[in-house]
Amino acid sequence: MTKTIVVTSGKGGVGKTTTSASIATGLAKRGFKTVVIDFDVGLRNLDLVMGCERRVVYDLVNLVNQEASLHQTLIKDKRIENLYILPASQTRDKDALTIEGIARVMHKLKKSDFDYIICDSPAGIEKGAKMALYFADEAIVTTNPEVSSVRDSDRILGILQSESKRSKMNEEPVKEHLLITRYNPTRVKDGQMLSVDDIVDLLAIPLLGIIPESPSVLDCSNAGKPVILDEESEAGQAYSDAIDRLLGEAKPHRFMEAPKKGFLARLFG
Amino acid sequence: MGIFSFFKTGKEDQSARVAKDRLQVLIAHERTGRNGPDYLPMLKQDILDVIKKYVAVGDDALSVQLESQDNCDVLELNITLPEADDSADDDGEPSESARRRAMERRQEASAS
Numbered sequence: 001m002t003k004t005i006v007v008t009s010g011k012g013g014v015g016k017t018t019t020s021a022s023i024a025t026g027l028a029k030r031g032f033k034t035v036v037i038d039f040d041v042g043l044r045n046l047d048l049v050m051g052c053e054r055r056v057v058y059d060l061v062n063l064v065n066q067e068a069s070l071h072q073t074l075i076k077d078k079r080i081e082n083l084y085i086l087p088a089s090q091t092r093d094k095d096a097l098t099i100e101g102i103a104r105v106m107h108k109l110k111k112s113d114f115d116y117i118i119c120d121s122p123a124g125i126e127k128g129a130k131m132a133l134y135f136a137d138e139a140i141v142t143t144n145p146e147v148s149s150v151r152d153s154d155r156i157l158g159i160l161q162s163e164s165k166r167s168k169m170n171e172e173p174v175k176e177h178l179l180i181t182r183y184n185p186t187r188v189k190d191g192q193m194l195s196v197d198d199i200v201d202l203l204a205i206p207l208l209g210i211i212p213e214s215p216s217v218l219d220c221s222n223a224g225k226p227v228i229l230d231e232e233s234e235a236g237q238a239y240s241d242a243i244d245r246l247l248g249e250a251k252p253h254r255f256m257e258a259p260k261k262g263f264l265a266r267l268f269g
Numbered sequence: 270m271g272i273f274s275f276f277k278t279g280k281e282d283q284s285a286r287v288a289k290d291r292l293q294v295l296i297a298h299e300r301t302g303r304n305g306p307d308y309l310p311m312l313k314q315d316i317l318d319v320i321k322k323y324v325a326v327g328d329d330a331l332s333v334q335l336e337s338q339d340n341c342d343v344l345e346l347n348i349t350l351p352e353a354d355d356s357a358d359d360d361g362e363p364s365e366s367a368r369r370r371a372m373e374r375r376q377e378a379s380a381s
């Protein structure tokens with residue numbers, strides 16, 4: 001059975017593409033046949049984060065318009081077995097996508113025995129974001145500890161509950177996961193940033209993970225490597241934990257505590 | 270944290286607290302708007318207009334919350350009335366409302 005997971009947020013720049021890349025890579029590493037689709041038509045970026053930008057020939061719009069086959073469009077990852085990337089178009093706009101067209105693509109992917117389809121949503125709550133979440137079985141709602149991101153996440157939850165295919169067909173609702181990204185425990189401790197508890201309280205959906213603010217995310221995207229492959233980094237480990245939870249394993253949350261500073265560091269830090 | 274903030278308790282600028290409080294109100298409000306029946310905004314406006322006939326309140330005086338319980342929906346209205354001002358103003362004159370109430374009291378007394 002293929003599972004379709006949308007990575008969404010409403011607000012832009014919160015870490016959807018970073019998350020899509022790492023979640024897809026993590027699932028493939030565990031042996032699941034996985035494809036990650038860039039729905040950000042016109043603003044393609046997933047290819048860069050995945051490091052396959054020079055191998056893009058056809059894109060999602062070509063596939064939707066039946067100008068290229070699935071086989072021609074999918075890019076096979078060079079590092080990880082079972083991992084494929086479906087890039088967005090850089091020259092078209094979001095109107096190039098239709099629900100019927102996406103439905104055909106989803107059907108083809110299911111027939112090709114994919115275990116997971118990860119959909120990297122564009123920002124906003126307009127057509128592009130609605131298209132990305134329409135076929136979702138599960139949603140990873142990516143949220144930063146910051147007022148406008150939390151508010152937008154709540155709006156996206158409303159859209160998942162009323163405009164997804166599952167809601168329209170009166171099927172079991174989309175399974176929701178909260179992923180808090182760019183978390184800075186020191187600022188939380190100082191009372192400057194919403195805490196995990198605050199956000200869970202406000203959004204009231206189960207917590208999939210906490211990804212700390214980490215310089216390795218930038219290093220990795222510079223190199224075109226999903227941060228989950230950097231097993232030394234906190235962000236990489238946090239994404240790996242999130243995969244375990246996604247697969248049903250109960251794991252305690254890490255990276256919530258501020259590092260303890262020594263006396264001198266506190267005095268002069 | 271530098272030398273000057275070393276002795277602070279860290280409780281001085283809890284802006285996250287403010288953020289959470291604001292979000293709590295806002296999210297509840299927006300959820301009502303999207304889950305509630307279509308007539309809810311109009312109902313709210315009508316109720317507000319009725320209140321305004323009697324009390325001078327602003328548009329934010331009324332909050333409407335629709336909660337679904339086991340087998341019924343509960344519509345919760347919260348109306349914030351301005352503080353009754355009985356004290357004399359700075360100018361030493363009684364306020365308009367105090368004057369009116371006193372007049373009504375006297376009329377009742379003389380009628381009985």
Ligand SMILES: Nc1ncnc2c1ncn2[C@@H]1O[C@H](COP(=O)(O)OP(=O)(O)OP(=O)(O)O)[C@@H](O)[C@H]1O
Binds near residue numbers: 009012040212218
């Ligand atoms: N945990 C993190 N620590 C540090 N930086 C991060 C983290 N997560 C994301 N970033 C940075 O934040 C920026 C935005 O990330 P990303 O592109 O993944 O967001 P997005 O939600 O996909 O944005 P858009 O809405 O534009 O598609 C990038 O520069 C990325 O490197």
Ligand SMILES: [Mg+2]
Binds near residue numbers: 121
């Ligand atoms: Mg993105």
